[in-house]
Amino acid sequence: MLCRGESGRKGSVVTSPETNLIQFRAAEQLLAARDPRGAVDxxxxxxxEHPEHRGARLLRARAYFLQARLHSAEQEFEWVLEREPDNAYAHFALARTLQRAARDDEARAHFKLAAALNPRPDFVEAAGFDSFEPPQSGTTDLGN
Incomplete structure (x- = not known):
């Protein structure tokens, strides 16, 4: 049924929550099948319909990255980080985006944030850290 959607755009299709979930899951499958354009659509x-859906924003950012639409990917990752600054994956993905755009200094900062938030081996390696091992008990070296 074509009508004015909630956004008021003429010709928008009003969709149900189930339809949006189906579209989101289909977009995940398209991205896994290396069809970022279909996923973005x-x-x-x-x-x-759901402008605050962080999962959809992250997925769209990944699709933009795969399309080499780096500015769009950067904007989406930053949108997520404005609302969820402790999202290690978003920092890591933004860093990869910045790195691909030859903005290495900016990328390095986000790689380090990602590793600090989640010491996954790939995050730690990208940040240039050897590893995140807790200090031996009784040591108080703060770099003085």
Whole structure:
């Protein structure tokens, strides 16, 4: 049924929550199948209906990255980080995006944040840290 959607855009299709979930899951499958353009098309609909859906925003950012739409990917990752600054994956993905855009200094800062938030081996390696091992008990070396 074509009508004015909640956004007021003429020709928008009003969708149900179930339809949005189906579109989101289909977008995940398209991205896994290396079809980022198809994923973005579906995610645009989901985000139009649910602009605060962080999962859809992250997925769309990944799709933009795969399309080499680096500015769009950067904007989406930053949108997520404004709302969820402790999202290690978003920091890591933003860092990869910045690195791909030859903005290495900016990327390094986000790699380090990602590793600090979640010491996954890939995050730690990208940050240039050897590892995150807790200090021996009784040591108080703070770098003085």
């Amino acid at each position: 579906l995610l645009d609909n989901v985000i139009e």
